[in-house]
Amino acid sequence: MQLALAILALLVACAAAALAVIGLRRQAAQARRPSAESLPADVHGLRQEVAALRAESGDALRHLSVVRYDAFGDMGGHLSWSVALLDDHGHGVVLTSIHGRSEARTYAKNISGWTCDQQLSPEEEEAIEHARP
Template sequence: MLSVVAVVLAALACVLGGLALRRTTPRAGGEGVDALPEDVHGLRQEVAALKAENRDALRHLSVVRYDAFGDVGGHLSWSLAVLDDAGHGVVLTSIHGRSEARTYAKSVAGWTCEQQLSPEEDEAIEHARP
């Protein structure tokens, strides 16, 4: 007897839930549908503004580690490319030797550099390209 009452109450809850859902779901020509395009248009404008703002962000990164000299191991030398969407940015290189380390910076514009790049720097730029 108790299980029959539980089944009837569950069925009643499902019916009432369905009716409540139908009342809150916007219909064609309803107020909810008219408000949606304006909200979507505003969101699209915000997304476009964020994309435009991020174009100049240095967000394409790549690191290439290597041995610059045959007598020094451990891949302690590295080249790091930090670029934006248009390929503008910088390549930083640190050459690690047995007694010293040297660091170089070369500017990059349009995925190319006016200065001669090492193969590792070229590789870092290519890996950073989306």
């Protein structure tokens, strides 16, 4: 009987020690992790600047795609091209240059929300689709 009580007391002591170690580790981890209130004011300022830069970068023309092709069957070399320059919301422009034997023509079409009010050529549509993230 006394042996059973001693074993039970030993098990309870081991469980208490394990819980104490877990509690101390959690407390140490929380002490290493600074709270938002304990950070210096310049860190808060930097966080606000990063958030503002992320918001501004959504309007940057950062999605780009170029499609080169032969506009006419008797011409080679893929000298004609369409390039899409778009922001995160699909607003921007698609530029097209069609190269012929004696001249080259260049066109620009506004893109809004990944679509265009004007009719797009298959190559222009392809450039827009490739620019889409």
